[in-house]
Amino acid sequence: MASTMAVKTLSEKAYPVSPHNKFVSGLKIGICLFLACLGASWFSYQLFFVPQPAYFVPQWQRAQWIQASDNSNNPVSYFRYSTNLNVAPDAAFVTIAANQSFRLYINGTLIATNDRDVTNGGGTHAYIYDVISSLRRGPNVVAVYVSNFNGQIPSVRANLGMRRGNSTSYYGSDTSWQATNQVALAYPRYAIYGVRWDTRDFDATLWPSAAHAAIPAQMPQLEANPELYEQPLATSWISAGAGHDGYFVRSVSLPADTTHTWLRAIATGPASIFINGRLFTVWNGEVRVKQQLLINYSSNGHRSRALPQYTQGLMLGIYDTSPYFHAGINTIAVHVASPGNNTAQVNLQTLRAAFSLDLLVNDSQNHNIWVTSDVSGTAWRTSSQSVAGWERGSDSTLVWGAPLYIGRPGVSKTVYLPDSSSFRNAHVSHFSSLATILLINAGVVVGIWLVLALVVMRRYYYARSDALAALSIIYMPALAVEALLIVLSCEPLMPRPFPYTGQWGLVLIALVGLGFLLQWFHCYSRYENLSLHPDIAQLQRNVRAVVDCIPLWWRRHWGLLVIMLLATPLIWYHLSYEPYWQDELTSYYAAKGILAHGVPVMPSGFLYPKGELYSYLLALSIALFGEQNGMIRFPSVLTYLASLPLFYLVTRYFFERKIALLATAMLAFSPYVLIWGRGVRMYELAQFMVILVMYMFYKAAHNYRHPRLPYWAILSLLAMYLSHEETFIFLPVLVVGVLFVSKDATHRLPGVLYQKHWWIAAILGVGIISVQLLIVKFSHPAVLGTDQSQQPLLQLMTDNLPYYIKLLFFPSVTGKQVPILTVNSILAGIGCVWALHAGDTRARYCTLFLVIPLVLLVLVFTPTADRYIYPLLPAFYMLGAFALMSGLRLFWSLARVEVMRQSPSGALLAQRTYGLNGPNVDEYTYRSDRDVMVWNKVQPAQPLRWLMLFTTALACASVLILPALPSGNYDLFTSRMLGISYRHHYPDYDGAGQYIKQHWRDGDIVISVSPAISILYYVGRVDYFVSTDRALYLFERNSAITDTPTGSVPLLNQSDLDEVLARHGRVWIVTGKALNQTVVPKRARFLFPADFRRVYQGYTAIVYLRDG
Incomplete structure (x- = not known):
């Protein structure tokens, strides 16, 4: 010792x-x-306090997968099933799954759709819906509209269940259903106005029977226990009497093998539900205020009813309450307030505080037990006034009386609620x-x-x-x-x-x-x-000898090769899969103008002075490789692949190899970069140039005495700016970065200010950019107006700050399916702080390259879109990788703590060969660093x-x-390899254009309610387009108003439309999802006559025709 x-x-x-x-x-x-x-x-x-979502096997019974039997490749299909009800059932529900998107109707009422799940890449799931409120005595129709965004045949599997007493009847999808993918059968020429294909009065005698469809590889599962929908709601509700408030308490005994519990609650007013003395949630099942009446273009030109339909009735909420109950005695307490004014719309104005609550208990044997609140039970105690501790079932509640039982007040609709707040429920989390x-x-x-x-x-x-x-x-x-x-x-x-x-x-x-x-x-x-x-040890030496035979460069940079091998199929696979969207076609026509006239001229004759470098590169690609099979996307693909090794080398120059490898992987597999790398736009080329400019300016500023480097730096800057003018946000940071890097101890001011080559190069760069700006100004005709934002492109403001905060840190609240950049954004922020603290010049330069352009983008550039962040991604991922690797290394430094090592002399000491008492103690101690412990x-x-x-x-x-999650929205190649569902992200105007070309006649004209340039490309012509809030894209030519891309004539109001329709007999109208399949506001200025009929429908595009 x-x-x-x-x-x-x-x-x-x-x-x-x-x-x-x-x-x-x-x-x-x-x-x-x-x-x-x-x-x-x-x-x-x-694990212990939050209900976890689970999957359940649907009750399909004999329901089968079916599809339309028509020999057509249409991406949409219509399904109908008719049944007659003599007596209304106690409960009714529909279980449904489709490939991919569906809309479920009962007697013309829209019950539900999974459009959002499909758009968000949610995959194929089964769904169950309560439909009792939509069924009627007599004939009833179950109608399903299915669209497939992936080029496959739409199919559906549905099962209508109806509970009567203790028995349940099922009516599953089979060949007795009717199905068609012919738009002419769903929207016949001489159909009675107001009788839609999903209603009971529609004549579907011409519809063929459905055919059996292939069974999908992945069987869809439910996210809710189907028993919750199959069990009818209690026929009797409980009430506290005539007071405005009701307080209800009961005890529930659960067996020891209980695994799950679900709670169903419905009340005439807001209900506060307590479980074991703690407030669980506040449920409001009242109907919402009736929505404003909207206009829908798809209704043959007439005003349609509100969508979705306003349904009277109360909402039944379902909760997974498994973590809140325990084996043994549990207490449930409910406070119900009297209904408000809105309930008068559902004829509940005579009722006071009343509710119904059911509990479904599932045990380890998968047995279900229902605890109900109907008249057969006597466990509830009620009062119109509260007492201390009532929510815990205190002794004071034992004297409360039995509740009053009333008949079930009308219809209800079931809603399955997650363990979070919504407009109907306020979930409560307890700090304790x-x-x-x-x-x-x-x-x-x-x-x-x-x-x-x-x-x-x-x-x-x-x-x-x-x-x-x-x-x-x-x-x-x-x-x-x-x-x-x-x-x-x-x-x-x-x-x-x-x-x-x-x-x-x-x-x-x-x-x-x-x-x-x-x-x-x-x-x-x-x-x-x-x-x-x-x-x-010998095996390690042999492996090391084999590795040493590999060239040093490949040994050190093998990770880059792996990234390139993985990225190549991601970017190359099936380039023609997506239709071209309007911005892509703008670049395409600019390139075609270069091939025809030598300058980027649009079909309208308008000069397109934007992304000039990309337009010429695209024109060269079209001249060499053509434009078939998506080859016009080849320049972006090639630029994407070239940017990866460039970004790796630049990041390695600023930091080191492992950080460069991680940053390159982030950039290569970024969903944003993969989308832009497969598009006919200048984004990928501009991003490539941003990486090059970032390196060239640092290199030139660091070696500011070199006479040629300033010219190379300015040349790269001009290439970046001419690739996309939005990169102007980097101009200030280049000035600041060069001054920061070139500052040294030998000069009072930054060194570049003393070098004439920098001044000459800067003057040349400013001159060329000024010439480009002058060309933009004087080549553009006089603008007739601005866009709907009524803002200039550049303006100092903070309105865009919330948008970019949501995009970078809270993407789920944007309402769009955008990549989750939360972790990347946090890492980039930490990387900026870390770089400033570390004092490394290169890391600080990279921080400037992210922070200053981001500030300009957020506070100066007024348009907002997720694609505008693309030039920031190289520095964004660079600093994120720097933060992650530096943080991990900081923690792993704890693994290098010194460990004592026992030497042979120490081993002998342990065997008492030497003693520690005697004259040798000091000598032994002083030799311990080498002999005993080191x-x-x-x-x-x-x-x-x-x-x-x-x-x-x-x-x-x-x-x-x-x-990259969800994987169903990530990349086409990945989806094909994993065998999961994918979807087209751009409207299918290609299918609409093919249909019009097949049925075209001389004298026809085309009116576009979609982007005119898309219709021009896929149809071959566009005569008129409906212009709403798009004056920014209009200009005057030959005393007439036309648009800048196509030269077509805008229809500015209803009188313009009526005049065109009066002069032409046979008219085509092409619309997209944004203006047709959804609704437009009441202030819309266009109504189409009823003689237009729907002749084609894709998953997005719809074509109407008036035969004349």
């Missing part, structure tokens, strides 16, 4: 630790433990539960850490601080796996519940144990001087390197995978 103390004293004198290093080490340990506590608390909270979970998990995490560091592993470390530091990283593998699980939970195709289950909790605990075992083996092998087995400051042993590599790989994988 005396020897050990002497060694400790000597070593502390030999290796002093500064207070700053102690603080940094303590900060690292604190962050590791904080993350461990946060991860454990989050998983525990989700969160605090309890946090404290318990923090105590366990810190306790295990202290026991392992100060008791179990203390003997291997010289100081307690070293043991505490080394053992703090054992939680990192489990944290990395949990982060990956959270990321994968964003994928809709993952099995549910996932990942917050007991099995995954055990996996995470096992990973903590594995981390400790690897740490222990690392210390033990160092301490005991263990060496590898000779055979393993500090080991070398690289971590192999087991610890495995732990580090495993954690780093999972952390990087999580960052790369998150933006």
Whole structure:
């Protein structure tokens, strides 16, 4: 013991630790433990307090997959099933699945659609809907409209269930259903106005029977327990009497093997539901205010009723309450307020506080037990006034009387609610539960850490601080796996519940144990001087010899080759899959104008001075490779592939190889970059030039005395600007960056200011850009107006700040399916702060290249779109990779803590060969640094390197995978390889154009309610287009108003339309989803006559024809 103390004293004198290093080490340990506590608390909270979504097997009975039997390749189909009801059922529901998007109608009433799920890449799921409120006595029609966005035949599987008493009847889809994909049968020429194909009065005698369809590889599953819809609502509700408020309490005894509980609640007014004394939710089932009447172009020119239809009745809410109930006695308490004025619309004005509540209990044997509130039960106690502790079922409530039972007031509609707030329910989270979970998990995490560091592993470390530091990283593998699980939970195709289950909790605990075992083996092998087995050592030498035969460059940069191999099929596969959208066609016609006239002239004769460099590159590509099979997208594909090695080399120049590899992977697999890399636009070329400019200006400023580098830098700047003028946001940062980099100690001002070549190059660059701006100004005809925003393109304002905050940090609230950049944005922000703190010139230069253009984009450039962030992505991913790798290295520095090593003399000492008492004590102590115990400051042993590599790989994988989810919306090649559903993202005007060409007659004209340039490309002509709030794109030519891209004539109001229709007999109208399949506001200025009939319908495009 005396020897050990002497060694400790000597070593502390030999290796002093500064207070700053102690603080940094303590900060690292604190962050590791904080993350461990946060991860454990989050998983525990989700596991014990949050209902986890699960999948259920639908009750298909004999329902089959069916499709239309017409021999047509239309992407839409219509399905009908008629049945006659003599007696209204107690409950009715429809289970449905489709390939891909569907709209379910009952007697002409829209019940539901899964459009949003398909748009968001949710995959194929089954759905169940309560339809009792839409059924009528007599004939009833179930109608389904199915559209497929993936070039496949639309198919559907549906099952209508009706509950009468204790029996349930099913009417599944089969060949008795009628189906067609012929628009002429769904919208016949001489149909009676107002009688739609989904109503009971429609004559469907010409419709053929449905045919059997192929069974999909993945069987759709439900996200809700079907028993909740199959069980009829109680025929009797309970009330507290004539008061304005009602308070209800009851006890429920649950068996020990209970696994799930669901709660159904419906009330005449707002209802506060308490479970075991805690407020669970506030439910409001009242109807919403009737929506404003809207106009729909798809109704043959006449005003249609409101969509969706206003339905009278109360809403029945369904909750998964499994975490809130326990085995044994539970208390349910409900406070119901009297209904408000809105309920007068559903004839409930005579009722007071009344409600109905059911509980579905599922046990381990998968048996279902219903606890209802009908007249057969006597468990409820009620009062019109509350007492202290009533929500916990206090003794004061025992004297409450029995409730009054009233008849069920009218119809209702069922809504399955997630464990979150919505306009109908306000979910309540309790701070006490969160605090309890946090404290318990923090105590366990810190306790295990202290026991392992100060008791179990203390003997291997010289100081307690070293043991505490080394053992703090054992939680990192489990944290990395949990982060990956959270990321994968964003994928809709993952099995549910996932990942917050007991099995995954055990996996995470096992990973903590594995981390400790690897740490222990690392210390033990160092301490005991263990060496590898000779055979393993020889195998390592043989592998190393083989690796040494590979050229050094490939050994160091093999990761780039892997990224290129993965990225090539992602970007190349099936370039012609997507139809061209309007911006792509603008670039296409500019390139065609170059081939015809030498300058980018549009079909209207308008000069297109935007993205000139890209237009000429595209024209060259068309001249060399043609434009078939999507080859006009070849320049963007080639630029994308070329940008990856360039970005890798530039990032390696600014940082180092591993950061460059991660940043390149982020850029290569970014959903945004993959979309732009497959588009006929200048975005990818401009992004390539931004990377080049970023490097060239730093290189030139760093070597500011070099006479030629300024000219190369300005040349790259001109190429960037002429690729896309939006890159003007980089002009200020180039000035600031060059002045920052070139500042040195030999000059009072930045060095570039003393170099004439910089002044000459700058003057040349400013002159050329000025010439381009003059061409833009004087070549553009006089503008007749502006766009609907009524704002100039450049203006200092803060209106766009919320949009970009949502886009970068909260993409789910944008209402659009955009990549999840939250983690990337946080990492980029940390990278900026880290770069400024580190003081590295190159890292600070990269920070400037992100921050200043982003500020200009947000505060100066008035248009908003997610594509406008594309030039920022190189610096964005560069700094994100820098933050992630630097953070991981900071934590892994804890793995380099010195471990004591026992030498042969120490082993003899342990065998009492030497004694510690006597004259040799001091001599032995002073020789201890080499003979008995030595500090080991070398690289971590192999087991610890495995732990580090495993954690780093999972952390990087999580960052790369998150933006790619959901996988159904990521990339066509990935979807094909995984066998999952995909969809077209652009309107199918190609199908509409093909139909018009097949039925074209001399004298026909085309009116576009869609982008005119798309109709021009796919139809071959466009005579007129409906112009609403698009004066920015109109100009005067030959005393007539025309548009800048196509030269077609705009229809500005109803009189313009009527005049055109009076002069032409046979007229085609092409519309898109934005103006036809949804509704437009009441202030719309156009109504089309009833003699237009729908002749073609795609998944987006619709064609109307008037025969004349």
